[in-house]
Amino acid sequence: MNRIALGLLTAAAGLLGACSLPSPSLSLLASDCRGQFGAPGDVEPSDVFFMASNMADCREDTLQFAIFRSDELSYGFVTPAGHDEGSSDAHRAKLLAEDQWLAALSDQVEQPGNERRVLLYIHGYRSDFDDALDRTVTVRNLNAYSVPTVSVVWPSRKRYLSYLYDASSIAWSQGYIDSLLLSLVEKSDNITLVAHSMGGRALVGAIRRLNLAKPDKAAHVHRLILVSPDIDRHQVLRDDGSITELLKGGRSVTIYSSQEDLALRTSRSLHGYSRLGSSDCSYSVDYVERSLGRDGNCHLGPDLPGLSMVDTSAAVAEGGLRHGDVFDTCVGRADLAAVLNGEPTPWRETVAPRGGRTGYRLTHASYAAQRDDCPA
Numbered sequence: 001m002n003r004i005a006l007g008l009l010t011a012a013a014g015l016l017g018a019c020s021l022p023s024p025s026l027s028l029l030a031s032d033c034r035g036q037f038g039a040p041g042d043v044e045p046s047d048v049f050f051m052a053s054n055m056a057d058c059r060e061d062t063l064q065f066a067i068f069r070s071d072e073l074s075y076g077f078v079t080p081a082g083h084d085e086g087s088s089d090a091h092r093a094k095l096l097a098e099d100q101w102l103a104a105l106s107d108q109v110e111q112p113g114n115e116r117r118v119l120l121y122i123h124g125y126r127s128d129f130d131d132a133l134d135r136t137v138t139v140r141n142l143n144a145y146s147v148p149t150v151s152v153v154w155p156s157r158k159r160y161l162s163y164l165y166d167a168s169s170i171a172w173s174q175g176y177i178d179s180l181l182l183s184l185v186e187k188s189d190n191i192t193l194v195a196h197s198m199g200g201r202a203l204v205g206a207i208r209r210l211n212l213a214k215p216d217k218a219a220h221v222h223r224l225i226l227v228s229p230d231i232d233r234h235q236v237l238r239d240d241g242s243i244t245e246l247l248k249g250g251r252s253v254t255i256y257s258s259q260e261d262l263a264l265r266t267s268r269s270l271h272g273y274s275r276l277g278s279s280d281c282s283y284s285v286d287y288v289e290r291s292l293g294r295d296g297n298c299h300l301g302p303d304l305p306g307l308s309m310v311d312t313s314a315a316v317a318e319g320g321l322r323h324g325d326v327f328d329t330c331v332g333r334a335d336l337a338a339v340l341n342g343e344p345t346p347w348r349e350t351v352a353p354r355g356g357r358t359g360y361r362l363t364h365a366s367y368a369a370q371r372d373d374c375p376a
Contacts, residue, residue: 021067051151053176105148119194143341150184174202180206181209186217192223192225197277225254226276226277231277237301256311297311311359312325314363348360
């Protein structure tokens with residue numbers, strides 16, 4: 001490799017990794033979190049549980065989490081800001097010891113009316129603690145019933161140019177997320193997992209580990225929802241792909257994708273092939289299919305019981321990276337709510353099948369013909 005090529009490669013790596021990561025400050029390392037602990041009896045039904053693999057930052061009155069990894073997991077609960085889209089600054093988080101956390105969660109699972117449900121949300125690329133909680137609350141509030149909810153928080157640097165850092169962090173957190181799910185299937189027999197972006201990688205890994213480690217409890221996970229998943233499309237959907245593991249035990253699997261997702265375009269340029277959360281055919285591993293281009297409906301998936309492939313390209317969101325149309329549009333939130341609650345989705349348009357593969361499309365027009373509301 002000549003010096004010019006090596007220089008360009010080094011520069012690109014620096015940009016994508018956001019250069020070197022600074023070390024935690026001495027004040028952060030010395031921060032005392034003993035005053036940030038709550039009691040299991042303080043947890044209210046409207047609170048959100050969390051598990052974080054970030055380093056806890058207890059230097060201020062409000063508990064926060066830094067961008068650094070920590071081998072000491074943090075467990076706790078959050079009283080959301082007004083239970084709507086209020087300021088994330090008003091989220092009030094408290095820590096719990098792991099055994100107290102599991103006991104408090106189990107107590108909520110066993111409450112009458114909860115039907116032993118648990119909702120687990122794994123955030124994606126470029127999201128910090130507050131971002132993860134905001135999205136978790138959005139998803140939780142789309143349920144038609146009260147459900148104990150867990151937010152999985154992992155170290156993201158929250159920068160556009162820190163893609164590789166985030167990818168490394170979610171891979172590093174995989175074992176912790178696997179262990180959490182193995183614990184949850186002992187507490188609940190009706191679990192829903194929702195993952196966004198890179199969080200989809202952890203979801204797939206955790207389900208694979210669950211199927212192997214506790215096949216008798218794997219069916220306790222009823223529903224999997226992947227929003228804009230940043231995973232190799234072919235690796236999941238091919239005949240011997242991960243989709244087989246995801247659907248085991250009669251699970252429902254819903255995958256949302258878009259050809260307009262700018263974050264996944266960047267990811268595709270790094271990986272070479274299409275991502276599961278993109279419906280663009282231009283970089284498909286099926287080289288003949290590439291001629292169909294961006295509008296080729298490459299979100300179509302195998303016609304398997306329980307699998308729904310949904311394109312959100314026409315569910316236009318206002319600006320941004322278009323990396324969360326499901327969360328940012330009325331039709332997206334309505335569709336997600338219907339999936340969470342096991343309700344019909346009459347606004348979905350069926351895309352013409354191709355080669356035994358099927359899928360759906362969301363549009364504002366089809367939704368407006370069915371409903372005139374906009375889920376919060």
